[in-house]
Amino acid sequence: MAPKFKGDSDDWLDNERLGKKGRKRPQKVVQARGLDLPWIQANATVEEVYPKQCRVRMDGEGQAFLCSYRWAEIMNRSKTEARERTPVCVGDRVLVDTEDHRSGVVTGICSRKNSLVRPAPGRDGQKHYHALAANLDVLVIVASVTEPEFSPGLIDRFLIAAEVQKIPVLICASKMDLWKVQGTKPLWKDYSDLGYEVLPVSSRDLVGIELLRQKISEKTAAFCGQSGVGKTSLLRVLLNREVGRVAEVNPLTGKGRHTTTGAVLLEASRGSRWIDTPGVREFGLVNLVPEDLPEYFPEFRSLACRSSGCLHHAPEQCEASTLFRYASYLRILKSLQEETS
Ligand SMILES: Nc1nc2c(ncn2[C@@H]2O[C@H](COP(=O)(O)OP(=O)(O)OP(=O)(O)O)[C@@H](O)[C@H]2O)c(=O)[nH]1
Ligand SMILES: [Mg+2]
Ligand SMILES: [Zn+2]
Structure with missing residues (x-):
């Protein structure tokens, strides 16, 4: 059995909180290089991810086996952009080079239809993010x-x-x-x-x-x-x-x-x-600015104050405060504002 991430026994993202120092303007999450393989060329799906390997299952009645990565092609090596914790995530469609269907190398990843992403603790001043799963219906x-x-x-x-x-x-x-x-x-x-x-x-x-x-x-x-x-x-x-x-x-x-x-x-x-997926205590949001948050609360859309661009941050001043998700809205707004300040 391949080794797990160190610390994953208690979802490490919940333990290693993002330090204050790491808080900057939200960086656009950049997909790793190699994420542009045409879907038609993929021959396998990622079932589980380990630090230096992943388990894939070949299409059709295919076998499941461990693969390594062709790192240089797959990882985004930029020092300045937010970077993904691992080269692939569960649900990724990939191209696997294998001879015996017992081991192989991931040589390319398809562009994701979508993914469930959260911020991850950064290293060396660079922000990281963690894609939990991709290509979801x-x-x-x-x-x-x-x-x-x-x-x-x-x-x-x-x-x-x-x-x-x-x-x-x-x-x-x-x-x-x-x-x-x-x-x-x-x-x-x-x-x-x-x-x-x-x-x-x-x-x-x-x-x-x-x-x-x-x-x-x-x-x-x-x-x-x-x-x-x-x-x-x-x-x-x-x-x-x-x-x-x-x-x-x-x-x-x-x-x-x-x-x-x-x-x-x-x-x-x-x-x-x-x-x-592993249970979490908290879930940070990426690619979202505070100004857009009200759009994700459908019950806020019809409030009269919205037409004047109200961010509903002052309970005494707007009708949003009577809605049952208002406290939750305020907490999320505050955390997004902290990240961008
Ligand atoms: N009464 C009751 N208990 C349940 C039910 N579903 C799960 N449990 C119990 O809840 C506990 C946790 O269940 P898990 O399936 O391990 O929960 P989980 O969401 O996968 O937890 P993590 O893997 O830690 O994220 C176990 O003791 C289960 O037996 C249910 O429908 N009714
Ligand atoms: Mg579980
Ligand atoms: Zn308002």
């Missing part, structure tokens, strides 16, 4: 109704990251078997009221699983969300096999244990490719 945002608590802030960041890249989204309100009906309206209903597609699911009693399967059938779908919300458990029931590892949430903190440590593409039947 749908992003499945998993948020448990409880254990851990439903977390709107993280959902909003995933929604924005997907919309920036024009990736369709589906929100799964998971662990429905644990939901006890209370007087107040559940938070996930607020998201369906805003027009997002929300699917209540439980991998324990199989609620919503067939519908979820239909929605992601024959698609490349990445499952993302906080640690412990049940992403791997959902994939296990969807695939009907013991993929990855699952662990209980910490009973003291109610938080997940970062059980899945790296993104992995799982081949399902009939062209369905489903990607499990």
Whole structure:
């Protein structure tokens, strides 16, 4: 088994916060050189990425095996531009040079249709970014109704990251078997009221699983969300096999244990490719300036103050403050402003 990233056992991006020194005007994320192979020339898909190798699966009934990279052609060597952490990411379409279908070299990558990207800690004054998954037909945002608590802030960041890249989204309100009906309206209903597609699911009693399967059938779908919300458990029931590892949430903190440590593409039947990703505590946004943020909150678009270019940053001055995602909006605005100041 090839080695994992050092520190990935607790998603290293969450531990190594971006230092203040590293905060500058957002750099345009530049794709690595070699990312321009015509799609027709690709013969494999990346299933898992390690520090110096990746596992690919050849098209058709092809084998999966480890590959190295032809570095000079693939990595962007610029010292000034934001740079990707690894030469390829899960879901990349690549050209593999292999003789025995047991090992090979990645010699080119296709231009990505889209990707789920977050900032990564930089090195030597250069900004890095981390593409978790690429070429998605749908992003499945998993948020448990409880254990851990439903977390709107993280959902909003995933929604924005997907919309920036024009990736369709589906929100799964998971662990429905644990939901006890209370007087107040559940938070996930607020998201369906805003027009997002929300699917209540439980991998324990199989609620919503067939519908979820239909929605992601024959698609490349990445499952993302906080640690412990049940992403791997959902994939296990969807695939009907013991993929990855699952662990209980910490009973003291109610938080997940970062059980899945790296993104992995799982081949399902009939062209369905489903990607499990590691749980995160936070998700930084790239390629987004503060002025554009209101556009990613559809319920803000019709506010009268928007016509005068209001950024809704002063609660006492505009109507946005009454909306349920306002606190989340303000936090994201603040972090984007810090990055550009
Ligand atoms: N009651 C209940 N528990 C669930 C359900 N789905 C998952 N769990 C439990 O939640 C815990 C975490 O599940 P995982 O599938 O490991 O969660 P994850 O989102 O993959 O977590 P990371 O890999 O850390 O990101 C495990 O103890 C599961 O048994 C569910 O539908 N209902
Ligand atoms: Mg997992
Ligand atoms: Zn306003």
